[in-house]
Amino acid sequence: MGKKGILVDMHYCTGCHACEIACKQENGFGVGNWGIRINEIITEKPNSDRVHFDYLPYFTLQCNLCAERIASGEDTKPSCVKHCGTACMQYGEIEDLAKEMAAKPRAILYSPL
Amino acid sequence: MRMEYDRIVNTTTWSAGPGCHGGCGAKLYVKDGRVVKVEGDENHPWNFGRGCSRLLAMTQYMYHPERILWPLKRVGPRGDGNFARISWDEAYDLIEENFNKIKENYGAKAVIFIQGTGRDIGGPMSLVAYNYGSPNWSQLGLGGQACYGPRLGAMSCIQGDTSVADCSQFFEKRFDDPRYRLPNYIVVWGQDPTRGCPDGFYGNWIIDCMKRGSKLIVVDPRQNFLTSRAEHHLQLRPGTDGALALGMLGAIIENGWYNKEFVEKWCLGFEELAERAREYPLDRVASITWVPKEQILAAAKAYALASPGSAIQWGLPIDQAPDGVIVAQAINDLWAITGNIDVPGGNVIARNAYHVSAYPFDNYQLADMYGDDFVEQVVQKRIGSDEYGWLRKWRCYIQPDVAVRQMLTQNPYPIKATWIQTANPVANAADMRLHYEALRAMDFNVVIDLFHNPTTMSVADVILPAATFAERTGFRAWFQPVQIISPAVNVGECRNDWEIAMDMAQRFNPELKKRYPNGIKDYMDWRLEPTGMTYADLQARGGWKWGDEEGSAWVPYKRYERGVLRADGKPGFRTPSGKVELKSSQNAEWGATGVTRVDPLPYYQEPFESEMSTPDLFKKYPLIMVTGRRSAVFFHSEHRNIPWLRECDPHPDVEIHPSVARDLKLENGEWVWIENERGRIRRKVKINAGIHPKTVSVLHGWWLPETEGRAPNLFSAWDVNCNVLVPTGAQSRTGYGGNAYKTTLVRLVKMHDGSPAAPPVSVWGRG
Numbered sequence: 001m002g003k004k005g006i007l008v009d010m011h012y013c014t015g016c017h018a019c020e021i022a023c024k025q026e027n028g029f030g031v032g033n034w035g036i037r038i039n040e041i042i043t044e045k046p047n048s049d050r051v052h053f054d055y056l057p058y059f060t061l062q063c064n065l066c067a068e069r070i071a072s073g074e075d076t077k078p079s080c081v082k083h084c085g086t087a088c089m090q091y092g093e094i095e096d097l098a099k100e101m102a103a104k105p106r107a108i109l110y111s112p113l
Numbered sequence: 114m115r116m117e118y119d120r121i122v123n124t125t126t127w128s129a130g131p132g133c134h135g136g137c138g139a140k141l142y143v144k145d146g147r148v149v150k151v152e153g154d155e156n157h158p159w160n161f162g163r164g165c166s167r168l169l170a171m172t173q174y175m176y177h178p179e180r181i182l183w184p185l186k187r188v189g190p191r192g193d194g195n196f197a198r199i200s201w202d203e204a205y206d207l208i209e210e211n212f213n214k215i216k217e218n219y220g221a222k223a224v225i226f227i228q229g230t231g232r233d234i235g236g237p238m239s240l241v242a243y244n245y246g247s248p249n250w251s252q253l254g255l256g257g258q259a260c261y262g263p264r265l266g267a268m269s270c271i272q273g274d275t276s277v278a279d280c281s282q283f284f285e286k287r288f289d290d291p292r293y294r295l296p297n298y299i300v301v302w303g304q305d306p307t308r309g310c311p312d313g314f315y316g317n318w319i320i321d322c323m324k325r326g327s328k329l330i331v332v333d334p335r336q337n338f339l340t341s342r343a344e345h346h347l348q349l350r351p352g353t354d355g356a357l358a359l360g361m362l363g364a365i366i367e368n369g370w371y372n373k374e375f376v377e378k379w380c381l382g383f384e385e386l387a388e389r390a391r392e393y394p395l396d397r398v399a400s401i402t403w404v405p406k407e408q409i410l411a412a413a414k415a416y417a418l419a420s421p422g423s424a425i426q427w428g429l430p431i432d433q434a435p436d437g438v439i440v441a442q443a444i445n446d447l448w449a450i451t452g453n454i455d456v457p458g459g460n461v462i463a464r465n466a467y468h469v470s471a472y473p474f475d476n477y478q479l480a481d482m483y484g485d486d487f488v489e490q491v492v493q494k495r496i497g498s499d500e501y502g503w504l505r506k507w508r509c510y511i512q513p514d515v516a517v518r519q520m521l522t523q524n525p526y527p528i529k530a531t532w533i534q535t536a537n538p539v540a541n542a543a544d545m546r547l548h549y550e551a552l553r554a555m556d557f558n559v560v561i562d563l564f565h566n567p568t569t570m571s572v573a574d575v576i577l578p579a580a581t582f583a584e585r586t587g588f589r590a591w592f593q594p595v596q597i598i599s600p601a602v603n604v605g606e607c608r609n610d611w612e613i614a615m616d617m618a619q620r621f622n623p624e625l626k627k628r629y630p631n632g633i634k635d636y637m638d639w640r641l642e643p644t645g646m647t648y649a650d651l652q653a654r655g656g657w658k659w660g661d662e663e664g665s666a667w668v669p670y671k672r673y674e675r676g677v678l679r680a681d682g683k684p685g686f687r688t689p690s691g692k693v694e695l696k697s698s699q700n701a702e703w704g705a706t707g708v709t710r711v712d713p714l715p716y717y718q719e720p721f722e723s724e725m726s727t728p729d730l731f732k733k734y735p736l737i738m739v740t741g742r743r744s745a746v747f748f749h750s751e752h753r754n755i756p757w758l759r760e761c762d763p764h765p766d767v768e769i770h771p772s773v774a775r776d777l778k779l780e781n782g783e784w785v786w787i788e789n790e791r792g793r794i795r796r797k798v799k800i801n802a803g804i805h806p807k808t809v810s811v812l813h814g815w816w817l818p819e820t821e822g823r824a825p826n827l828f829s830a831w832d833v834n835c836n837v838l839v840p841t842g843a844q845s846r847t848g849y850g851g852n853a854y855k856t857t858l859v860r861l862v863k864m865h866d867g868s869p870a871a872p873p874v875s876v877w878g879r880g
Contacts (some may be wrong), residue, residue: 012320014307014338016745017761021169024757031756044802047350051802053341056363082163083153085307086320 002093003109004065006081008057009104012088015040015055018079019089026066026079035062036080057089059110065091116150122601123656127589128232128610129535129563130174130581131167132748134313134590136160139168141583141601148172148583148602156288157657158596160315166746168280170757174811175581175604177754179564182605185576191553192824194570201309201606207575209620211557212245214570215529221246222494223529227253227518228535230749231261231312233587233598237614238534239509243483244622248491251511253531254542256841256852258513259432261312263850266507267441270700272462273687274678278426279461280318283593283669287657288325292670294457295325295690297419300412301339302332302444303354304428308743311428313591326456328419330412332357334739335768335810336803348805351739352720352856353402354434357441359717361405361413361720361753362853363390365450370417372452379673379686382696386446389714401717401840403805409466413805417879418453422458429741430855434716437850438503443715449693462678466660466665467643469590475508501848502711504701512848514841517542517701520551530557531572534610535579540750540816540830544791544841544853550807561613562803564754567830570822578607585609588637588648595644596657609633614793672708704847711847721843722842727858734789734858736773737808740835741854750814765815765833767796769861770806774798776862787811792837809861811835813854815861 016037023035034056057080059105066078075082077091090097094111101107120143127135138157142150151171155162167174184204199207211410215223226242226249228234231601239250249323268275272728284290299322306316319339323329331342333355349357365371366387376383395406395581402409405740414424426778427441433621453459473479480488497512504512520528531552542548547833552558552572560573569576587598600609611633617803619625619632629635638647644658648732651658654734676684684690689698696713704711726729746758753759769779779785781800786793788808796811804810812838817829831837838857845851863875 011342012324016307016322017166017758018164018169018745019720020761021166021746022164022759025172026168031760042802050346051336051341053336053338053803055338061349079152082155082162083169085163085317086324087161087163 003111004092004094005061005097005109006065006078006092007090007092007097007101008108008110009088010054010056010106010108011104012086013038013055013057015083016084018085022079023063023084026069027062031064033062034060035059056108059112063112068072082084092100116142118144118149119650122599124582124599124601125589125656126168127574127587127598128234128582130171130580130583131165132751134230134309134315134591135168135582135589136310136315136596137164137168140162141699148175151583158285158659159184159282163317164785166758167748167752170683170755171583173582173757174752175583177564179565179754181565181576181578182602182607183578184606187574192571194243194565194823196576198547200803201608204544204575204577205616208559208617210532212621213300215556216246218228219527219529222248223527225251225253225496225528225531227247227251227521227531227533227538229541233471233589234534234536234610234800236710237611238532240614241532241617241621242444243487243491244618244625246621248494249511249516250509251496251513251516253516254512254538254548256514256543256661256854257276257433257437257844257850258510258841258848259850259852259854260429261432262508262510263432263437264427264441264802266849267438267462267700268445269507269695270697271442271445271688272449272704274462274464276454276460277314277463277592278424279458279669282315282318283461283566283659287595288321292457294422295322296327296422296424296458298330299327299425300330300332300416300423300425302425302427303430304426305333305339305743306426307338308745309748315425330416334808335742340803345408345415347408347412349402349404350374351430351737351808352434352723353717354431355436355440355443355715356393356398356401356717357713358440358447359390359393359408360395360402362386362443362447362450364395364410364822365447366419367392368414370414371450372408372421375421375452376450377710380449381692382650383450385705385714386450386695389716393505393717417451420459423451424459425453432850433741433852433854435720435851436716436845436847438700438847439712439715439718439844440850442700444693446715447873449695454693456747457670461669462672463592465590466593466595466658466667468667469595469641469643471588471590472642473509475871476506478507478576502703503600503847503849505850512561512844514844515848517841518550521547521554525629528555529794530555530559532559533568534561535563537544537562537566537568537750538836539571539827541814541836543836543839544606545829545830545836546792547841560608563607563821566750566818567816567827571824571827577613577615578605580604580607585611585647586633586637587611588641588651590640594657594659595651596642597648597651599652599656602644605637610699618749623780628870630821634747660685683696718845721840721851721853722856722858728857733760736859737855737860738787738809738838738859739841740769741857742810742812744812747812747814748845750816753816756817764797765812765817766799767861768799768801768810769803770804771807773801773809773861774826777863779861779863784864786864787835787838787859788836788862789857789859791840794831794835794837809859
């Protein structure tokens with residue numbers, strides 16, 4: 001079995017916070033502790049009034065891709081991926097995800113050790 | 114982490130808990146009578162397994178250490194926060210005794226029944242109100258009754274039915290249904306569906322469509338995620354939506370981009386509409402709205418030429434624009450003349466499956482339930498119906514701006530008590546101070562809620578603890594599907610809103626025991642009758658049923674050709690003429706039954722306060738405060754006390770453009786005064802280049818549950834809640850729509866040395 005990871009399509013993350021709370025519930029994390037954290041990035045384009053909004057989930061050291069959730073057979077994907085409001089996250093083997101990534105204009109691939 | 118559980122309960126979200134208009138399939142994991150985990154239901158075609166932050170934080174909500182778990186009676190003065198535990202019977206006795214005393218002395222109409230937003234509360238509450246004998250069912254504090262009602266009423270007048278952007282929600286197979294086609298464009302007008310699910314519409318459906326290829330046109334004073342990804346963004350001045358719609362109508366008509374076949378065959382009043390639209394040339398519209406005319410033209414062209422098959426998804430700011438009904442009419446006319454009514458990917462007619470509704474939604478349904486004579490009685494006595502014909506013809510609520518003044522003046526008849534059911538008017542009403550005073554003037558207030566809040570603390574005499582959706586029986590019938598709410602557990606002595614209502618309604622009207630001997634079970638089965646199934650049947654088949662009978666009135670498309678919309682079975686729309694009435698005889702008639710007169714054609718009305726309508730005020734208060742931006746982790750005034758959620762959005766902030774920050778020497782994160790002639794509040798500065806430099810944006814509903822709850826502090830509501838600054842009495846001429854929630858003039862004032870310290874904001878439960 002190959003190494004697993006999560007692919008995030010940056011174009012569709014709206015910053016809805018569902019992944020953060022899904023993770024906290026799954027792992028019993030209290031206030032101040034996160035497995036995934038959303039960042040808001042606002043870009044002011046030069047010579048334009050149009051402003052660009054991006055949201056990007058950051059996976060912390062606490063993230064083990066919901067190893068127990070998946071090993072127990074309870075689900076086939078991590079809780080953040082399941083509850084992602086826009087389904088902009090995909091879980092799988094990084095080789096497969098990398099192929100998917102090639103077809104997306106803006107994406108990031110995360111994989112823990 | 115592996116979570117041990119005994120069983121999983123599949124159910125439907127609605128009301129307390131996530132707080133929203135609901136519809137999501139949810140799975141509740143139960144261990145030893147306690148919900149230990151909540152997940153979205155991956156088999157449910159509404160949300161495809163997704164759960165929002167508020168659903169996923171349910172365990173913190175249900176088992177919050179400060180949840181009210183049993184009935185309470187106030188001891189000591191109002192505001193002192195001293196309550197004593199009582200039994201349910203004692204609480205019911207107390208309410209019955211007080212309400213009956215008021216009925217004897219002043220008549221039943223002296224009690225006002227107050228709900229908040231469109232949740233599973235209106236039904237139960239109206240059951241109590243009408244069986245007690247009061248006509249006064251209300252959303253007190255909602256200036257201009259400006260929440261969906263104006264849009265729904267306008268659509269009912271113009272096209273005889275309401276409609277909604279077609280995101281395949283009327284089909285169980287959703288996007289895979291062969292009858293469905295994706296909208297070419299979705300015009301998102303005055304809404305941020307990435308931050309919530311308004312009006313029975315799951316917000317992420319917009320993203321689902323974008324991912325499949327729908328393009329966006331966004332109308333919003335603020336830049337955000339959606340505007341960043343839109344082909345067209347019209348950044349309009351708040352409250353000028355009516356002018357923009359008329360400008361777009363004019364451009365589409367003048368350039369011949371409308372659907373001639375549909376207009377000729379199915380519309381009435383096109384020439385009059387065209388003539389009216391000519392009064393709004395794009396130069397004029399551009400100067401009213403701030404939107405350059407080239408942008409308006411380009412967006413109108415893109416939308417019209419990609420029609421039929423493009424949708425408009427609109428939001429609350431339409432209702433809250435001046436003369437909201439008329440603005441809604443103009444936008445409805447836009448999708449009508451482009452042939453987008455009830456076509457795939459357009460604005461699909463939104464009939465509930467099997468025509469089931471959870472409770473009487475308008476006067477017509479009320480008549481079905483209680484009889485014409487009863488409705489006539491109610492309508493005559495309803496607060497505001499003398500002034501506003503719409504109050505007699507349309508939805509069942511009283512006019513809230515008139516009502517709050519009647520509570521204070523006791524004219525034209527006395528108001529002595531309220532029943533406030535899972536609403537929090539002291540922290541959510543426009544002009545909070547006025548509502549606070551009005552509620553304090555009452556002899557007796559019953560509050561049904563889950564937590565203490567500014568309303569329970571300041572005005573409650575009896576408090577009844579309500580259940581979350583996870584603890585209750587119920588059903589939801591809002592568009593599609595018909596679905597049931599199944600209880601998983603009990604928490605404390607908390608009770609279902611429906612059960613509380615049925616208990617009290619049966620006390621006031623013992624006859625009701627004959628009609629519903631098994632209480633809400635009988636009531637639900639009676640409402641569900643048209644489906645041919647009982648509550649138990651629906652539960653047995655998994656909890657929901659899409660109405661999918663080919664040829665029925667609740668299955669799209671082009672129902673006006675099929676003769677299923679009208680009572681007489683003829684093709685056409687359910688309007689007096691059978692056509693889409695661009696010039697609306699019904700709107701004019703509804704208005705004309707009151708002292709007001711309503712123009713049958715759309716027009717533009719300047720906001721209550723603005724540079725144009727109140728220039729002197731504008732000199733003093735030069736920024737337009739737009740309230741009501743949504744946070745994904747809060748629902749209106751709820752969830753500030755839920756640690757996981759509050760942590761995501763900890764501060765009551767004010768979003769300002771960098772140029773405003775520069776001019777006022779404000780830095781990111783510093784606390785600032787926001788003030789006008791009605792008062793001042795404090796907010797934390799968030800610099801955001803997406804905010805228009807002439808506006809500031811604030812979230813409504815703020816109070817700080819981590820601070821002192823007793824009067825006068827009331828959880829800092831006076832300190833941070835923007836409704837201190839928002840007026841009442843700015844309703845439109847139909848009584849429906851308007852107010853200044855989006856257009857209140859303010860100024861920001863930097864705090865200098867000696868100013869009080871910032872409020873002690875902290876995430877609840879931390880240290």
